[in-house]
Amino acid sequence: MSNELRKIKIDDTIDMEDLFGNLDANLDIIKESTGVEIIQRDDCLLLKGEKPEMAEEILRELITLVRSGDTIDAQKVNYIVSLKESGLSYSEQKVSKDVICFTTKGKPIKPKTIGQKEYVNSIKNRDVVFAIGPAGTGKTYIAVAMAISAFKNKEVQKIILARPAVEAGENLGFLPGDLQEKVDPYLRPLYDGLYDILGRENATRLKEKEAIEVVPLAYMRGRTLDDAFIILDEAQNTTQEQMKMFLTRMGFGSKVVVTGDVTQIDLPKGKKSGLVEASHILKGVNGIDFCYLTDVDVVRHEMVKRIIKAYDSYYRSKPGDKE
Secondary structure, three states, X not given: OOOEEEEEEOOOOXXXXXXXXXXXXXXXXXXXXXXXXXXXXXXXXXXXXXXXXXXXXXXXXXXXXHHOOOOOOHHHHHHHHHHHHOOOOHHHHOOOOOOOEEOOOOOEEOOOOHHHHHHHHHHHHOOEEEEEOOOOOOHHHHHHHHHHHHHHOOOOOEEEEEEOOOOOHHHHHHOOOOHHHHHHHHHHHHHHHHHHHHOHHHHHHHHHOOOEEEEEHHHHOOOOXXXXXXXXXXXHHOEHHHHHHHHOOEOOOOEEEEEEOOOOOOOOOOOOEHHHHHHHHOOOOOOEEEEEOOHHHOOOOHHHHHXXXXXXXXXXXXXXXXX
């Protein structure tokens, strides 16, 4: 079968560097994924291969994004390719249309994948949301952004960010400093999200006013939290008792988001994960949503996605080694 040749005309409103990427990196991704040669000739792109239809559809999606002012990077190109392989269209899904909020540098924070978009919609429409998925899918960052947006819009009066300190226990007593200094290393990822979105100075000021609390999970026992946006991060490392305790802290006017990765459980042997148990017990409960993100939703370096796929493939072939 001879190679088919297709032509795409590019008008002068399109910046070729934005479309092609640095050193034609975007074109290289398309070529690797589709096996189609892409050649520039004046104001046209020539597509040469046995099945250039998919390459043409991907390029037209990218042209639409460039024309609308969107930034094209390797993660976005790879994601559009993966959608096309599933018969879906990035532009038709309107993935990144809704801005959650802006960082302190003015950068808009918005969902980058269909999974993230559904996650954002769940947080908007449900009182309790569980986000379960691998590293790099934006579970925590999106939750923090949604919490800050709700706080700025006066939908809540307080943001509470909690994490289990699995390795802590009695070891906290041997660490130097006061309580906050002892637990801060376990809470650092939550601070990173706050600082990125609010700026260190604003986040510190709100923390001093107790409008934002960043606490280890153990110190939430006995509280009832009204008008608060409450996030539990790394929830796979909660025990069954801790998860129940946390969920029953919820008061009137509050919203709860629980994030975790069930493939990275660090609990002592014999302890069952509260997140895994909750996913069975609370499935189907009115007002609770479970959002399952996958390697397709990874928005870090492409290598992270490959690593996750490799581990998933390994453990699927060796089911007895999962624990």
